[in-house]
Amino acid sequence: MTSRTVAAGRSPASAALRRFRSHPAAVVSVVFIVLVVLAAIFARPLSGHDPNAIDLLQARTGPSGDHLLGTDSTGRDVLSRLLFAGRISLGVGLASAAIAVVLGTLLGSVAGLLGGWVDGLVMRLADVFMSFPSLVVIVVVSGILGPSVLTMVIAIGLFQWPVCGRIVRGVTLSLREQEFVLASRATGAGPLWLMRKHIIPAALPPVSVVATLAVAQAIALEATLSFLGLGVQPPAASWGNMLTDAQSLTVIRSEPWLWLSPGIAVALTVLAVNFIGDGLRDAVDPRSAS
Amino acid sequence: MAAFLVRRLAINVLVFFLITIAIFALVHKTPGDPIAMQIPADQLNSGSAEFIAQKRHELGLDQSLLMQYWHWLTNALHGDLGYSLLNGRPVTEVLGERIGPTVELMGVGLLISLLVAFPLGILAARRRNSLVDYGATVVSLGSVSIPVFFVALIAIYVFTLKFQWFPSSGISDPTNPGLLDSLHHLVLPAVILGFGNSGPFMRYVRSSMITELGADYVRTANAKGASPRRVVLRHAFRNSLIPVLTVIATNLPQLLAGAVVIEQVFAWPGMGQLAVSSVNQHDYSVIVGFALLIAILVLLSNLLADVLYTVVDPRVRLR
Amino acid sequence: MSAGRLSIGDPSATESVDKGPLLRIDGLSVEFRTSDGVVRAVTDVSLSVDAGEIVAVVGESGSGKTATAMSVLRLLPDTATVEADAISFRGADLRALSARELRKIRGGPVGMIFQDPMTALNPVMTVGAQVAEAVLLHQNRPDKRAAWDRAVELLRLVGVPDPAQRVRQYPHEFSGGMRQRAMIAMAIANNPDLIIADEPTTALDVTIQAQVLALLKKAQAETGAATILITHDLGVVAELADRVVVMYAGRVVETAGVGEIFAAPRHPYTKGLLASLPRMDVDVDQLDPIPGNPPNMADPPAGCAFHPRCPLARDRCVTERPALVEIGPGRTSACHFHDELAVTP
Numbered sequence: 001m002t003s004r005t006v007a008a009g010r011s012p013a014s015a016a017l018r019r020f021r022s023h024p025a026a027v028v029s030v031v032f033i034v035l036v037v038l039a040a041i042f043a044r045p046l047s048g049h050d051p052n053a054i055d056l057l058q059a060r061t062g063p064s065g066d067h068l069l070g071t072d073s074t075g076r077d078v079l080s081r082l083l084f085a086g087r088i089s090l091g092v093g094l095a096s097a098a099i100a101v102v103l104g105t106l107l108g109s110v111a112g113l114l115g116g117w118v119d120g121l122v123m124r125l126a127d128v129f130m131s132f133p134s135l136v137v138i139v140v141v142s143g144i145l146g147p148s149v150l151t152m153v154i155a156i157g158l159f160q161w162p163v164c165g166r167i168v169r170g171v172t173l174s175l176r177e178q179e180f181v182l183a184s185r186a187t188g189a190g191p192l193w194l195m196r197k198h199i200i201p202a203a204l205p206p207v208s209v210v211a212t213l214a215v216a217q218a219i220a221l222e223a224t225l226s227f228l229g230l231g232v233q234p235p236a237a238s239w240g241n242m243l244t245d246a247q248s249l250t251v252i253r254s255e256p257w258l259w260l261s262p263g264i265a266v267a268l269t270v271l272a273v274n275f276i277g278d279g280l281r282d283a284v285d286p287r288s289a290s
Numbered sequence: 291m292a293a294f295l296v297r298r299l300a301i302n303v304l305v306f307f308l309i310t311i312a313i314f315a316l317v318h319k320t321p322g323d324p325i326a327m328q329i330p331a332d333q334l335n336s337g338s339a340e341f342i343a344q345k346r347h348e349l350g351l352d353q354s355l356l357m358q359y360w361h362w363l364t365n366a367l368h369g370d371l372g373y374s375l376l377n378g379r380p381v382t383e384v385l386g387e388r389i390g391p392t393v394e395l396m397g398v399g400l401l402i403s404l405l406v407a408f409p410l411g412i413l414a415a416r417r418r419n420s421l422v423d424y425g426a427t428v429v430s431l432g433s434v435s436i437p438v439f440f441v442a443l444i445a446i447y448v449f450t451l452k453f454q455w456f457p458s459s460g461i462s463d464p465t466n467p468g469l470l471d472s473l474h475h476l477v478l479p480a481v482i483l484g485f486g487n488s489g490p491f492m493r494y495v496r497s498s499m500i501t502e503l504g505a506d507y508v509r510t511a512n513a514k515g516a517s518p519r520r521v522v523l524r525h526a527f528r529n530s531l532i533p534v535l536t537v538i539a540t541n542l543p544q545l546l547a548g549a550v551v552i553e554q555v556f557a558w559p560g561m562g563q564l565a566v567s568s569v570n571q572h573d574y575s576v577i578v579g580f581a582l583l584i585a586i587l588v589l590l591s592n593l594l595a596d597v598l599y600t601v602v603d604p605r606v607r608l609r
Numbered sequence: 610m611s612a613g614r615l616s617i618g619d620p621s622a623t624e625s626v627d628k629g630p631l632l633r634i635d636g637l638s639v640e641f642r643t644s645d646g647v648v649r650a651v652t653d654v655s656l657s658v659d660a661g662e663i664v665a666v667v668g669e670s671g672s673g674k675t676a677t678a679m680s681v682l683r684l685l686p687d688t689a690t691v692e693a694d695a696i697s698f699r700g701a702d703l704r705a706l707s708a709r710e711l712r713k714i715r716g717g718p719v720g721m722i723f724q725d726p727m728t729a730l731n732p733v734m735t736v737g738a739q740v741a742e743a744v745l746l747h748q749n750r751p752d753k754r755a756a757w758d759r760a761v762e763l764l765r766l767v768g769v770p771d772p773a774q775r776v777r778q779y780p781h782e783f784s785g786g787m788r789q790r791a792m793i794a795m796a797i798a799n800n801p802d803l804i805i806a807d808e809p810t811t812a813l814d815v816t817i818q819a820q821v822l823a824l825l826k827k828a829q830a831e832t833g834a835a836t837i838l839i840t841h842d843l844g845v846v847a848e849l850a851d852r853v854v855v856m857y858a859g860r861v862v863e864t865a866g867v868g869e870i871f872a873a874p875r876h877p878y879t880k881g882l883l884a885s886l887p888r889m890d891v892d893v894d895q896l897d898p899i900p901g902n903p904p905n906m907a908d909p910p911a912g913c914a915f916h917p918r919c920p921l922a923r924d925r926c927v928t929e930r931p932a933l934v935e936i937g938p939g940r941t942s943a944c945h946f947h948d949e950l951a952v953t954p
Contacts, residue, residue: 128305131540131588133547136565140584143569143577144316220437224551227439228566246443247555249458253451263440271435278431504686506728513684513723514716514795515746517709528733604779605732 016205016283026279029272036269040086047080052235063257070257073245081237082261088238089269092153093219097211099157104164105207109199111165112172122169126162134159135224142230152231156221160214164207171203205284212277216270223266239266298596302589309585310366313578314359320574371579376571381579385561391461392560395479396542396549402484403491403545404538410488411495415503416522426492433489438548442482442555449478459557479556483548487541494537498530505529532603539595543588629700630657631835632681632803636694639676639685648907650676650689652859658803663829663836665850665867667843667882669903673859674839678805682715698803717747720796720834724808726788730780736791737776740764743798763794767824786817790824797828804829804836810845822848843886847871852939855879858904858914861933865940875942875950877919913944921946 020026039046049067055075062070069078111122138155145151175198184198225231226240234241239262245251246259353361365371371381414426450458456478457463463471502508503526511521550562557563561580568576600606639651651673658664666674679685681696681703696703698719703711715721723729731739740760745751757776764772767790769783780788789809796804809825810818826849829836838849846853846867853870855863855878863876874880881899901918904910910917916926925945933943944950 124301124305128309131543131592132584133543133588135547136543136550136584139550139565139569140577140581141316143565143572144320144574147569216435220435223437224439227437228551228554229570230566240437243439243443249446249451252443252447256447259443263437263443267436267440270437271431274431274435506723506725507731509684510721510723510729510792510795511731511742512715513682513721514743515712515714516716516742517712525731525734529731532733603733605781 020279020283023275023279023282025275029275029279032268032272033276036086036272037090039083040090043080043083043087047077047083049077049080051076051080051084051237053077060255062255069261070255072242072258078242078257078261081242082239082265085237085239085242085262086265086269088149088232088236089219089222089240089266092149092156092222093215093273095153096156096160096218097214099154100160100214101164101207101211103157103161104166105168105200105203107161108165108168108170108203109172112169112176112199119169122165126165129159130162132159134221138221138225139228139230142225147225147230147233149232152222152225156218160217163214164210167206167210168199168203171206172199175199175202209277209281209284212273212280216273216277219266219273220270239263295596295600298593302593306585306589310363310582311359313581313585314362316581317362317574317578318355318358320578366579366582371582372575374573374576376568376573376576381575384564384576385579385583388559388561388564390560391558392546392549392553392562394476395483395552395558395560396545398476398480399483399487399549399552400538400542400545402481403486403488406484406488407491407495411492412499412522412527414492414496415499416518418500423496426496430489430492433486438482438486439551439555441486442479442552445478445482446555461559479552479558483545483552486548487545490541491534491537495530495534498533499526502526502529532599535598535602536595539591539598542591542594543584546584546587631660631662631699632658632837633695633697634677634681634693635696636692637677637680637696638692639673639680640690640692641676642688642690643907645907649909650859650906651680654856654859654861656854656861656864658835658837660802660835661833663838663849663851664854665838665840665846665852666854666856667840667846668856669841671858671903671906672856674856675807677856678807678837678839681805682719682721683711684721713747716743716795717799718801719803719805720799720801722789722792722796722804722806722809725812726785726792727780727812729792730788732780735777735779736764736783736788737761737778740776740791740794740798743795747799759798760794763798764791766797767791767794767828768820769794784817785813786820789813789817789821793821793824793828797832797834800832801834804832804834805839806836807839808841809838811840811842818845825849843871843882855882858909859906860914860943861941862915862943863941865937869940873951875936875940875947876944877921877946877950878915880950881918881920921949 043051047068053076055071057075058067058071059073059075060071061067064070067077067079069082072078072081107122107126111119134156137159138152141155142148142151184193222231222238223240223243226238227243229241229244232238232241242262243259251258369382371385373379374381374384377384410426410429414423417423446458449456457475458478461472461475463475499522503522505526507529508521508526511525516525546562549560550565552558553560553562554566561583564576565580568574568580634657635655637651637654638649641648641650650671654673654677656664656666656677666677668674676685676689680689680691680693681698683691683703685691693704698714703714706714730736737757737760740763741753741756744756744759744763745753748756761772761776764776769775769787769790775783775787780791783791789812793809796806806825810821813821822845825836825838828834829849836849838845840846850867853863853865853867854861855870855876857878863870863874863879865875870879871883874883878899881897884897885899899918904914904917910927912925912927912930913919913922914930916922919926921944923946929945931943931945933941936942936947
């Protein structure tokens with residue numbers, strides 16, 4: 001008969017790590033993202049140019065020894081703009097995901113702990129936020145309040161909290177009736193304590209999956225908004241607004257270096273973060289593996 | 291079933307009113323004099339001070355916020371959304387002429403995304419973990435990850451510039467209009483929109499089909515001698531449609547978001563392009579009108595999902 | 610006997626060329642690929658069913674009885690590997706049939722009844738459409754009208770009241786008992802020679818069980834079909850069966866006629882099953898359930914799989930698995946010490 005092989009390192013964390021490592025796409029993506037982060041941090045030394053340095057004599061030149069990815073319409077070095085833009089995209093992604101997680105955890109655990117009409121209200125609120133398309137709403141809000149990175153980050157976070165909130169609420173509900181929680185409450189533990197000691201550790205695995213996917217979505221959203229002119233404003237560089245110029249056919253045809261590199265940068269980064277999220281999902285809950 | 295729908299309708303109406311409050315709060319924050327949004331530009335420019343003060347009074351702009359909100363809302367519900375700051379035309383008229391192209395784009399885009407998602411999803415479910423399944427996953431992941439506008443730019447590069455198969459801007463050629471020309475202009479934007487929208491659908495169809503294919507009634511159908519094709523199409527698929535249809539309805543707002551971007555890239559004269567240009571040109575009346583329209587659209591699509599859910603599943607319908 | 614030469618789906622073949630049993634399973638083994646490794650659900654099971662005979666296959670859940678039955682029509686999931694010396698129906702090897710030929714057998718000469726009629730019926734198709742489908746799939750020329758008429762007729766046959774109306778209803782509008790009647794209608798739609806019923810009454814209320822059993826009896830009597838009745842309920846066995854096959858941990862442990870099984874079981878497991886049956890004349894406190902739990906099929910006990918729970922167990926039972934031996938005409942037992950159970954007059 002078959003005998004079960006005993007796996008070395010039996011803790012849930014090491015089991016999850018093993019599962020994650022068995023996903024080649026996820027592992028490659030982690031490496032890729034690390035490289036992207038490093039490139040963004042060391043943008044200046046890597047590119048050797050100031051991203052905002054205008055040099056009209058060198059405008060619209062293709063890739064060359066001095067400018068590895070060419071220059072844009074005012075002679076700024078594309079590569080350095082690309083790397084600095086990475087900071088913004090990653091920053092926006094992380095910041096909005098952070099807002100979403102904090103908001104979601106707070107609201108979700110409150111809804112789960114208090115139940116009743118509070119729960120109903122929070123869930124209804126979540127439904128509303130989930131059903132509205134974040135892009136369109138941000139367009140409207142930017143239109144009235146004026147486009148800014150802060151508005152964008154807060155708005156993206158506001159649209160992403162429901163997914164996180166639902167998970168935390170679910171975790172809270174299932175934990176609420178378990179014995180160790182009742183024991184904690186019997187010794188006078190208040191909601192904040194419960195959150196810190198019980199809810200957050202339990203919710204961490206699924207929330208980490210959702211947060212990762214939220215980062216990916218936020219990066220894509222920022223790129224799109226900046227592309228439309230409603231996100232990061234020039235002269236600051238963002239992968240999205242580096243593509244705004246490409247709306248003219250001449251640029252598309254004759255200056256591919258201008259728009260291919262930021263586009264590929266966004267695509268690969270979002271793809272990589274999504275792969276990591278998928279890998280995390282399988283690592284955290286193998287039953288959901290397809 | 292009727293009780294369920296009525297309750298959903300009531301909730302949606304309530305949410306709509308709450309959203310109008312939020313929109314009005316935004317309206318109030320717009321820079322400039324609100325009266326400029328509510329009377330035609332020519333009256334504004336040529337009117338005397340008393341005339342404008344009187345108008346102000348008529349429109350309730352000198353009253354409390356609550357009354358202003360009430361005036362604004364009742365006007366809006368009667369079809370008066372004010373006047374465009376840019377060209378003085380009624381906002382309803384400006385929006386009205388843009389709805390058609392957007393609906394056309396969204397409709398065809400939705401069709402294309404379903405035409406891609408359903409066969410791929412069913413095939414992937416039938417041949418799990420095969421090359422097809424893997425390929426379908428890659429495609430859907432790609433459609434979700436790669437920003438739609440980038441795909442659009444690449445498509446323009448390839449199909450408009452390199453192959454010169456399709457035009458890349460506008461809805462028609464004014465010098466040579468006609469059905470064929472319209473279709474010609476529609477292809478690229480609709481296909482890109484459809485592709486970008488198909489990713490989540492395909493995953494949903496796939497997982498729904500996998501669930502159904504593992505159900506007991508599928509085993510019964512096999513035991514009766516049904517062919518695999520019949521089992522998949524006549525049995526599993528019909529059951530898997532139930533959740534998928536509601537997903538299609540609730541995804542409509544996302545489809546609109548995609549349309550906004552596509553319209554911008556392809557200079558498609560729809561609502562989305564209007565919204566973006568209004569933002570860039572600070573035409574607040576149009577932006578606010580657009581916001582109201584979005585709110586209505588989202589709530590309608592939610593209601594549609596609720597209706598579909600009750601209609602498609604006989605277990606719910608006959609309760 | 611030439612396997613496959615006989616046209617199985619041919620209704621004109623009323624007599625099997627081979628005068629042997631209608632269905633014969635020899636040395637069947639079924640393995641499942643699971644996340645815990647490979648699990649052997651069925652090992653070396655042989656059983657045969659003669660025309661018109663009702664054979665009950667008895668065992669607890671996990672004994673492999675369902676897997677055995679499903680393997681006949683290849684209805685096991687892809688994770689299953691089926692191996693057998695022979696699985697033959699009317700003398701022809703079922704395993705040699707192509708998928709298309711097998712489909713002619715399914716729902717035709719061999720009909721199946723499943724355990725839970727709520728999940729076994731398609732919730733978005735009318736009951737009539739599903740019963741008619743059973744007919745349609747086996748018609749020589751598709752005739753929807755005829756299939757629907759026959760569906761109504763079949764529903765009437767199985768005792769569904771007001772069949773002409775009911776035929777347009779959905780499964781959730783039927784009661785549990787009526788749904789099972791509809792399943793029986795589907796199974797007998799094409800006058801099968803063999804009916805395989807997997808726990809047909811388990812999911813029903815006790816009072817309904819009796820009705821459905823009576824229906825099964827009637828269906829069997831009228832069609833003359835042989836029946837494989839899978840069940841863990843010995844009461845059902847007593848009602849319907851001619852012969853009994855007892856399974857434990859994926860193997861056959863005893864076979865006998867139904868009278869012999871009840872009067873004088875020759876395997877400790879069978880004896881234990883009988884002793885744990887609630888009876889009108891015995892107090893519930895005096896019930897004698899079999900101690901312990903059914904074996905974990907991923908890691909079954911050594912030797913005789915029943916030894917951890919067996920009152921007769923000895924050292925030999927742990928080291929040597931008892932073979933299934935013939936202990937009388939039409940009787941077999943897989944116990945080293947079956948003699949000790951023999952009833953001495």
